[in-house]
Amino acid sequence: MGYLLKTNWWKWLCIALLVYTIIGGLLFRVPKLPILNETIRVLHFHVPMWFGMILVFTGSVVYAIKYLKTNNLKFDIYSSQLADMGIAFGVLGIVTGMVWAKYTWGEPWSNDPKQNASAVSLLIYLAYFVLRNSLKDEEQRNKISAVYNIFAFFLMIPLLFILPRMADSLHPGNGGNPGFNAYDLDSNLRKVFYTAVLGWTLLGYWIASINVRLSLTHQKIENAS
Amino acid sequence: MQKVIALIKKDLTVDWRQQNPISGILLYLASTIFTSFMAFKGFISIEVWNALFWTIILFTAITAISKSFVQEERRSLYYFFLVKPNDLVISKLIYSFLYLMALSFLSLAIFSVLFGNPITNYLLFTFNLLLGCLGLSSAFTMISAIAFKASNRSIMMAVLGFPVIIPVLVLTISNSAKILDHTIWSQIQGNMLTLISVDVIIIALTFVLFPFIWRS
Numbered sequence: 001m002g003y004l005l006k007t008n009w010w011k012w013l014c015i016a017l018l019v020y021t022i023i024g025g026l027l028f029r030v031p032k033l034p035i036l037n038e039t040i041r042v043l044h045f046h047v048p049m050w051f052g053m054i055l056v057f058t059g060s061v062v063y064a065i066k067y068l069k070t071n072n073l074k075f076d077i078y079s080s081q082l083a084d085m086g087i088a089f090g091v092l093g094i095v096t097g098m099v100w101a102k103y104t105w106g107e108p109w110s111n112d113p114k115q116n117a118s119a120v121s122l123l124i125y126l127a128y129f130v131l132r133n134s135l136k137d138e139e140q141r142n143k144i145s146a147v148y149n150i151f152a153f154f155l156m157i158p159l160l161f162i163l164p165r166m167a168d169s170l171h172p173g174n175g176g177n178p179g180f181n182a183y184d185l186d187s188n189l190r191k192v193f194y195t196a197v198l199g200w201t202l203l204g205y206w207i208a209s210i211n212v213r214l215s216l217t218h219q220k221i222e223n224a225s
Numbered sequence: 226m227q228k229v230i231a232l233i234k235k236d237l238t239v240d241w242r243q244q245n246p247i248s249g250i251l252l253y254l255a256s257t258i259f260t261s262f263m264a265f266k267g268f269i270s271i272e273v274w275n276a277l278f279w280t281i282i283l284f285t286a287i288t289a290i291s292k293s294f295v296q297e298e299r300r301s302l303y304y305f306f307l308v309k310p311n312d313l314v315i316s317k318l319i320y321s322f323l324y325l326m327a328l329s330f331l332s333l334a335i336f337s338v339l340f341g342n343p344i345t346n347y348l349l350f351t352f353n354l355l356l357g358c359l360g361l362s363s364a365f366t367m368i369s370a371i372a373f374k375a376s377n378r379s380i381m382m383a384v385l386g387f388p389v390i391i392p393v394l395v396l397t398i399s400n401s402a403k404i405l406d407h408t409i410w411s412q413i414q415g416n417m418l419t420l421i422s423v424d425v426i427i428i429a430l431t432f433v434l435f436p437f438i439w440r441s
Contacts, residue, residue, distance in 0.1 A: 143438070147437050
């Protein structure tokens, strides 16, 4: 995060990757499959949201640990802003998934383990922000929310592995359903998909870095006055 | 170790002397079970029995354990100088585990009077109950230490606690449903091992993270 705040080249990379993703994702030829049809294109707009969410939350936990180690206020700002971005990714992931499920599974919410796990991880991070708002003393707030961030993250990870074992999932890549790589005979999907993951994640870090800058500036103004 | 035992003894005496919280939680348990008996009368199958039992354990746990740090509010300065945070958290973990075990056996007794008793394999059921209570009590002890500092404690307990406790709850409920359905050990072995490892994760995290809360 510190490095990303200083340089700019990755922002151009992000724009280029996303332009390619959007054009390629909507226009390139996709395999013709029953039921899925053209909805397979959601791959470039739904799955990267989860990759982005997990990566951004991981970043948030890393900075929470760093904060507890050093007590440096900067790390708390990184951690909370990354968690904020993770929630945005999660909401987008759930919404795109529900739209897709409506046309392929027949209903937007079918109590699928993957859907439940994603809802729970959103609940955890929403609770994190409720906790932050309910603590008044600043240092106490930073410390306790960092502790909750770490505690909840390390319990969310086993959850993502436990829930799918409890029930069969309809989700591609689970419970005997083939993932997208089984259909991707000419690697057309793959080319767009990997750029999409990278592009959307970079966009997330970009937005988070703007928020971080804003909070750091607020901090400076408060300290000066 | 001596300090841990002393702290547990202190918790016991405090609860014994001010009988208000204990009688309150007992009455809470009894009236919750009785209310659900009135609501569910007539269509109690084994699955419903199981789900209801664990739901009541969950709510009892969150109500009973949320007090564990709140009652220390005035004493916390003494502890700060007298005991190490790790000793304090071990004593709280052990005490809340024993407390929750006692409450869940009691609720099992009331359940079997009102709803009947579908348990056939007592050993396995008790083992699962033990692991479930261990997970619930230790996670809620940690959450109560977090919520202790927040402004609206009782809501924060539920908001912070429920998403975190889901792995333990999902595993124990499905295990106990299978146990009530005459499943033998080898069929639920995998789930039990996962449950044990989740418990270990919770306790280890509590142990590592608690000193940071205590110092703030």
